[in-house]
Structures are given as C-alpha cells and as structure tokens.
Amino acid sequence: MDEQPEPVQAAGPALDRRAELSEFLRTRRARLKPEDVGLPDFGRHRRVPGLRREELAQLAGVSVAYYTRLEQGNGRNVSAEVLDSIARALRLSNAEHAHLTHLAKPKQHKKKPAGRTQQVRGGLRQLLDSIDTVPAYVVGRRTDILAWNRMAAALFGDWGELPAPERNWAHLVFLNPRYRELFVEWDRKASDIVSYLRMDAGCHPDDPRLSALVGELSVKSEEFRRLWATHDVKEKGHGIKRLQHPLVGELTLSFETFRLADDGEQSLVTYHAEPGSPSAQALRLLASWGTDATRAGTQASAP
Structure with missing residues (x-):
C-alpha cells in the first residue's frame, strides 16, 4: 500500500507535564509495600496504599522535602543521578525509567514539530x-x-x-x-x-x-x-x-x-x-x- 495521509484531528490542549510526573511517581509509589523493598512494617494504619513519601525518600537517599517537590511535579534541576536513585527505589523497569526521565528532564535540543506530518520513505x-x-x-x-x-x-x-x-x-x-x-x-x-x-x-x-x-x-x-x-x-x-x-x-x-x-x-x-x-x-x-x-x-x- 502507498503511504496514507496523516490523520487529521482537532487540536487538543497540551498534556500537563508536571501533572504527568506527579501522577506517575505517585502511582509507582503506591504499588510498593514496605516488605517489597526491605523496610519493616509495624502494622500501623496507612492512609494511602504503598510506601510513604518519607520511606521512598529514605530508600532513594534524598530528603523528604526534595522528593516531595519532585512528586508535586517540580522536576527542575533534578540530576540524572537522583532520578536513577529514585528509579531503583521504585523498582522501575527500563521503560518506566526512561519515561520518568522524559517527564522530569525533557530534552532541550531542537525537536521535530510535535504535530508534523509523518512521512514514510x-x-x-x-x-x-x-x-x-x-x-x-x-x-x-x-x-x-x-x-x-x-x-x-x-x-x-x-x-x-x-x-x-x-x-x-x-x-x-x-x-x-x-x-x-x-x-x-x-x-x-x-x-x-x-x-x-x-x-x-x-x-x-x-x-x-x-x-x-x-x-x-x-x-x-x-x-x-x-x-x-x-x-x-x-x-x-x-x-x-x-x-x-x-x-x-x-x-x-x-x-x-x-x-x-x-x-x-x-x-x-x-x-x-x-x-x-x-x-x-x-x-x-x-x-x-x-x-x-x-x-x-x-x-x-x-x-
């Protein structure tokens, strides 16, 4: 078949990168239990599923305040090393690690326009x-x-x-x-x-x-x-x-x-x-x- 025309869709509002980063980290943290990562669970009532922010920060070797800012969508100036530590603490897959990096540290080099027509050689x-x-x-x-x-x-x-x-x-x-x-x-x-x-x-x-x-x-x-x-x-x-x-x-x-x-x-x-x-x-x-x-x-x- 010959290359087909690019689908035409009405433009929608851009996705909120900060919100995406916040929700991604929150959902990854929620799927882990203390025993999954070698932390003691003293049976205390947990208001939310999964690890607490302070537990995740401890595992990643960052301050609770720093991790909290990141989970609130503020990935500005976060280093690759910190992201690697958080990815390890969250037990992220390679694809999830790459996704976290894209959300927290978007590439600054010039990219092809997002809405460009895709051409097949x-x-x-x-x-x-x-x-x-x-x-x-x-x-x-x-x-x-x-x-x-x-x-x-x-x-x-x-x-x-x-x-x-x-x-x-x-x-x-x-x-x-x-x-x-x-x-x-x-x-x-x-x-x-x-x-x-x-x-x-x-x-x-x-x-x-x-x-x-x-x-x-x-x-x-x-x-x-x-x-x-x-x-x-x-x-x-x-x-x-x-x-x-x-x-x-x-x-x-x-x-x-x-x-x-x-x-x-x-x-x-x-x-x-x-x-x-x-x-x-x-x-x-x-x-x-x-x-x-x-x-x-x-x-x-x-x-």
Whole structure:
C-alpha cells in the first residue's frame, strides 16, 4: 500500500507535564509495600496504599522535602543521578525509567514539530509491497498506521477503506468493535496500546493531535479511561498475538518490531507463523486469496 495521509484531528490542549510526573511517581509509589523493598512494617494504619513519601525518600537517599517537590511535579534541576536513585527505589523497569526521565528532564535540543506530518520513505513502501507472504506495516507516533502491505490488509482489514483519523491502533482497538473480536486477548492488546501512548505522551506532551486522541478515547471508552489512569508504560519489541480471523479462524502469530534507524518515531512491524503450523497454512490461504480475502473479511465481520 502507498503511504496514507496523516490523520487529521482537532487540536487538543497540551498534556500537563508536571501533572504527568506527579501522577506517575505517585502511582509507582503506591504499588510498593514496605516488605517489597526491605523496610519493616509495624502494622500501623496507612492512609494511602504503598510506601510513604518519607520511606521512598529514605530508600532513594534524598530528603523528604526534595522528593516531595519532585512528586508535586517540580522536576527542575533534578540530576540524572537522583532520578536513577529514585528509579531503583521504585523498582522501575527500563521503560518506566526512561519515561520518568522524559517527564522530569525533557530534552532541550531542537525537536521535530510535535504535530508534523509523518512521512514514510519511498524505499520502505517498496519493501512493504515486495513482502507478499508476511503481514507488515509501519506505525508511527500516536500509534498511527502509516503504510501497510496487502497481507496486513488481508489479516487486519483494509485500513485504506477507513477515514484517515481511524487509521490508528488506539482508535481501532477501543472504538471499533471488529478489533475486539479480532484479538483473542483483547485486554492485553488494549493495555499495550495505552502503554505506548503513555510513552509517547512523556516524550511529546505538547503534541495537540495526541491530546485530541486521548481526549476522544477518554470520552468514548470507559476501558481506556481506566487504563490511562494507571500510568503504566512498557515497550514490547516482539511477542505472540492470537487472532480470530473471520475467514481462516484462530491464528497464533509472532510479531517483531523494528525501529527505523533514520526515524526513531517509526517502526516496521511484521507477523509470522511457526513453519508447518495451522497458522502458517492459514496465512498462505490469505496470501492466495489476496484482495478477495480483504473484502470478504470486511463483509464477514461487519455488524
């Protein structure tokens, strides 16, 4: 498929970086118990779940006043060393550590405009078209689906038939009923999508299109609101997805994500099946049916 136009969304207010930092630290602290980090718990009544601020400050080796200011969203002049200590105390994953750094110490160098149009290189589009047995697509900022091949359309549905703003994984997963049926483990897919958006928001809180997307999903999906409030972040470069395709039935596919070296905001995602498996046979059927499979699949899964 050729590169598709950038989804057009009404601009939304920028996300509040200080509020994001405050809530992220608060939710990470709340998930820890004293016994989790080797502190004594004397059975005293706790007004809030998890560690107290003074306990976290003790673990991180900073003053309570300093940590309190940070948790209130004031990350000005905080050093990388202090952030590392707090990340260790909170038992943050690598993705969470990176997210904390983005929120507390935003990069000062000149960045590409947050709302810029995302372009897919011509050579990459040609590569997609040449891969005729493996579903593959390019995903960009805000989980926008930027380009895809014929096999991806046969597997996921023809995104070219959707309005531009709906060619977005978050929009599809939370607002399109077909994708709730397509993903066998829909809850896991939904959680992954929100985590990706959280990471994006940490890097680009001033992106009006991201703010508009989050606002729309928050209004229209109670499940999105619940997951967004957890402030969970993670990165997943590979894994397994189980799909219930309307034509070929259940498939178990492995996916691989390749971040582009010349544009870290875009990734090439591919899906493949274990050789000789029923899922591999199902993919071969989809490849042989081509466009007919895409059209039939859309009709079969229409409400």
